[in-house]
Amino acid sequence: MLKVTTDNWLKTAVLEMQEYVLLSLRAIRYCFSSPFYFRDVVEQLEEIGIGSLAVVVLTGFFTGAVLALQSGFTLDQFGARSMVGRLVSASMVKELGPVLTALMVAGRVGSGIAAELGSMMVTDQIHALRALGTDPVRKLVVPRMLAGTFMVPILTVIADGVGILGGWAITVGQLRVASSVYWNSVVDALYIQDVWMGLIKPFFLGFVIVSVACHVGLRTSGGTQGVGRATTNAVVAGSVAVLAVDFFVTKLLFMLMY
Amino acid sequence: MSPVADPLPPVTLEEAFGPNAPVVMFDEVSLAFDDKVILEQVSFTLLRGHTKIFLGASGAGKSTILKLILGLLKPDSGVIWVYGERIDNMSERDLLHVRDSLGMVFQEGALFDSLTVRENVGFKLLEETKMPLPEVFARVEEVLGFIGLAEHIDKMPSELSGGQRRRVAIARAMTAKPRILLYDEPTTGLDPITAITVNEEIIKLRDLENVSSIVVTHQLRDAYYIAEHAAHRADGRVIIERADEDKAEEAEFIMLRDGRICFEGSAGALRASPDPYLRAFLS
Ligand SMILES: Nc1ncnc2c1ncn2[C@@H]1O[C@H](COP(=O)(O)OP(=O)(O)OP(=O)(O)O)[C@@H](O)[C@H]1O
Ligand SMILES: [Mg+2]
Numbered sequence: 001m002l003k004v005t006t007d008n009w010l011k012t013a014v015l016e017m018q019e020y021v022l023l024s025l026r027a028i029r030y031c032f033s034s035p036f037y038f039r040d041v042v043e044q045l046e047e048i049g050i051g052s053l054a055v056v057v058l059t060g061f062f063t064g065a066v067l068a069l070q071s072g073f074t075l076d077q078f079g080a081r082s083m084v085g086r087l088v089s090a091s092m093v094k095e096l097g098p099v100l101t102a103l104m105v106a107g108r109v110g111s112g113i114a115a116e117l118g119s120m121m122v123t124d125q126i127h128a129l130r131a132l133g134t135d136p137v138r139k140l141v142v143p144r145m146l147a148g149t150f151m152v153p154i155l156t157v158i159a160d161g162v163g164i165l166g167g168w169a170i171t172v173g174q175l176r177v178a179s180s181v182y183w184n185s186v187v188d189a190l191y192i193q194d195v196w197m198g199l200i201k202p203f204f205l206g207f208v209i210v211s212v213a214c215h216v217g218l219r220t221s222g223g224t225q226g227v228g229r230a231t232t233n234a235v236v237a238g239s240v241a242v243l244a245v246d247f248f249v250t251k252l253l254f255m256l257m258y
Numbered sequence: 259m260s261p262v263a264d265p266l267p268p269v270t271l272e273e274a275f276g277p278n279a280p281v282v283m284f285d286e287v288s289l290a291f292d293d294k295v296i297l298e299q300v301s302f303t304l305l306r307g308h309t310k311i312f313l314g315a316s317g318a319g320k321s322t323i324l325k326l327i328l329g330l331l332k333p334d335s336g337v338i339w340v341y342g343e344r345i346d347n348m349s350e351r352d353l354l355h356v357r358d359s360l361g362m363v364f365q366e367g368a369l370f371d372s373l374t375v376r377e378n379v380g381f382k383l384l385e386e387t388k389m390p391l392p393e394v395f396a397r398v399e400e401v402l403g404f405i406g407l408a409e410h411i412d413k414m415p416s417e418l419s420g421g422q423r424r425r426v427a428i429a430r431a432m433t434a435k436p437r438i439l440l441y442d443e444p445t446t447g448l449d450p451i452t453a454i455t456v457n458e459e460i461i462k463l464r465d466l467e468n469v470s471s472i473v474v475t476h477q478l479r480d481a482y483y484i485a486e487h488a489a490h491r492a493d494g495r496v497i498i499e500r501a502d503e504d505k506a507e508e509a510e511f512i513m514l515r516d517g518r519i520c521f522e523g524s525a526g527a528l529r530a531s532p533d534p535y536l537r538a539f540l541s
Contacts, residue, residue, distance in 0.1 A: 035385075035386070037385070120370075123366060123368055124364045124365070124366060124368035125368050125369075125370055125371075127325065127328075127330050127364065128362070128364055128368035128369075128370070130330055130350075130354075130357070131328050131330065131360070131361075131362045131364075132357070132381055132382045132386070132430075133355075133358060133382060134354075134382075134385055
């Protein structure tokens, strides 16, 4: 009995993975052929980019601030308070900026996409789209995927910058370290490889968030209840995928660059 | 006689039947979802300019048949021909082009709720053709005028009533001038007056534009109305009146039950049928 359910579970998981990979490959292929819905891409760039700005700025700021606070406390024990900048910038640029930005986008954009495509699915709008001669992958998935892939890196850079500023505010305001000391220390810690790593990762994370959400949304069934389930699944699967992909891409980049 | 010539070279319906070829043809089509059999060896033929009216209990597979014609679903077995092309094994890419000759009114309308009525109705022309904008909008206004919704052109679908949404869906299906129109319960939930307007629209498209139609409905009254009326032009006006017998024969009723066709025939034959299930359904 248990074996049967495990088998079934495994089979569904493999099928699901296969569908996901096929959808992603198809969307990538469609980026390079017509018809290409340019207007929808612009719309999604705005929706995903501008729409996520506020939440990313807030996340970045508080992360940087709390990093400064925590590391200031620890570094004090070694009399190394002046090194706070290093810690803030290194952790922000390499890891926290990309991952936290991606997680916030997974929550905001992933749920939105899954809910939108899911409700289009259960109200036959996706069928209507196909009946009118439009390929839903070209019209809906490609623009979102492009926007996600290119906006998450930009948002990450903004989060990094705001985070370092947040660190600065705490370091100067509360830890009483001179501004110039902080900035020197920030720059000291940034090796070019780290910057590359922090810039390359978000492309993968953005792609994964949006493609997972599109896949989940387009597989919605079961009415409004199904839409609710799809939305939750998109956020959960998207967030887990962000952490997993972050790990593997980091590992890969370590092998390639260091 | 069966046009299924596989795996020999593909035969088009035109070749098999000559110019008066059927526009839609099902040959022993079966479909099951998981273990549940929905359609079992369903065969029927729709001729150009004719009407098929599908009746059947809820869940009998009527909407499924329309989705099969559009290629939105694939049958488990059997062959489907649409306008001389075999579509049951066709790729999505080729299907997009077959769908150019098809228009579909979905059961719940399926309007795009992020777009205005104008963009919904003009969707196909705006997205999939290079027609200049003024021409597209002229056509949109024309079909909306046709269906009596001209004043709602800039509203969002959520601002319309259920019946208005249904009519916008009809307008959207006819904008690109398809040669076959599929209506999934076009009059369900409409008041009798609006229902008659919609019926007359279906009749006009069929008789004046030579559009072949498939209508799924639970409303017998509307079904009989569509089957037994005809439209023609006289002195530049459109007149809709009772059809003569030959014309009424061009509309055929198909009753689905347990995945099979349990009745196929004209309105007269349906009325006269002694079958107890049919009688129960009709009364
Ligand atoms: N995607 C699907 N997955 C599983 N079962 C489905 C799916 N779509 C339809 N069905 C099942 O197929 C059967 C036929 O559905 P269909 O929508 O064709 O019915 P219908 O004749 O149009 O009914 P109604 O008059 O209520 O619209 C139903 O029992 C339904 O549960
Ligand atoms: Mg139905």
